[in-house]
């Protein structure tokens with residue numbers, strides 16, 4: 001069924017019928033959009049209904065589906081008359097609309113997140129997707145593939161992982177960028193999970209930071225559910241495979257395979273864009289989501305009974321949203337920062353007052369003390385409490401570093417749940 005807006009009630013987000021995310025958990029692109037919806041709780045709270053399109057039945061090429069995406073590709077996001085293609089655009093739209101903390105606004109932190117995202121969308125994604133296709137999915141479903149491409153994607157993936165290991169996880173953070181979970185963690189998790197679930201001997205342990213991070217990510221709410229669904233669906237297509245980059249190249253040296261291999265390698269750019277995988281889940285119920293159409297009310301109806309029904313639905317949704325907001329605002333963290341001055345001349349008490357003057361919704365300053373560093377220089381150790389959904393710790397640091405005449409650096413001394 002398609003959802004449509006009812007003019008009288010389409011005045012703000014609380015009155016909206018759920019949006020729909022069409023996808024398939026075997027597709028890494030789908031999971032990039034899905035993971036944001038899952039982690040933000042949008043599927044559980046019925047803001048977004050997830051609907052599987054089965055590649056093997058050609059559901060992504062049906063005339064009806066081609067009307068919403070002429071490319072016949074997944075994922076697609078539909079919210080009333082707003083239709084959005086491209087996995088990353090959908091993931092970022094969901095974060096911007098419903099979970100802003102996942103895409104921090106502080107310019108430098110956002111730039112680092114973007115750096116990770118662009119790398120994910122290019123080098124890392126092509127390598128992981130190409131390996132998934134050429135080493136596992138295409139052989140499993142009898143589609144054209146190239147062992148040589150599998151090897152080169154495998155090597156490209158090693159380079160990409162070396163880069164991620166070296167250039168992210170600053171200050172021993174458990175996250176790729178900054179001190180909190182961001183879309184960078186989510187999108188990159190999808191790519192690494194794509195490989196980990198189907199290549200049984202893939203050695204992620206050699207990348208210590210990535211490997212620890214991957215284990216923690218796998219346990220996160222929303223991430224864990226998505227990863228398990230993907231694993232189950234992948235195993236319903238074929239078991240995970242051992243991959244030996246040297247052996248596959250030997251295999252490809254057979255002259256009869258050469259022409260086919262070259263053709264497959266030429267076709268293979270972002271190989272996962274071409275696949276028609278197997279879908280296990282059932283689809284096309286409306287997820288129990290109530291549409292105003294289901295109430296049998298007419299758009300133009302203005303009798304008292306109809307108005308009362310609309311008002312009671314509106315109150316119900318508003319009540320649920322208020323409770324969700326109240327729960328989200330209970331999650332707080334304590335951040336302790338060490339602020340180093342430029343020199344002994346800096347008036348530390350005045351600096352502390354300036355810092356305490358920084359005001360943000362969700363930020364509360366707590367204790368502070370001056371500690372000796374060396375040669376008469378003191379640093380300020382100052383603590384604050386942050387409402388997680390409202391304030392990103394990196395924003396606080398960037399605000400303090402704006403006092404550039406006095407502040408040389410800010411370092412995180414501690415950051416933990418309050």
Ligand SMILES: N[C@@H](CCC(=O)N[C@@H](CS)C(=O)NCC(=O)O)C(=O)O
Nearest residue numbers: 027028029073074086087272273274
């Ligand atoms: N750039 C697109 C790629 C989408 C894409 O290629 N999806 C694949 C699944 S991973 C698909 O639907 N393939 C089916 C087809 O091309 O027929 C995105 O990021 O959303």
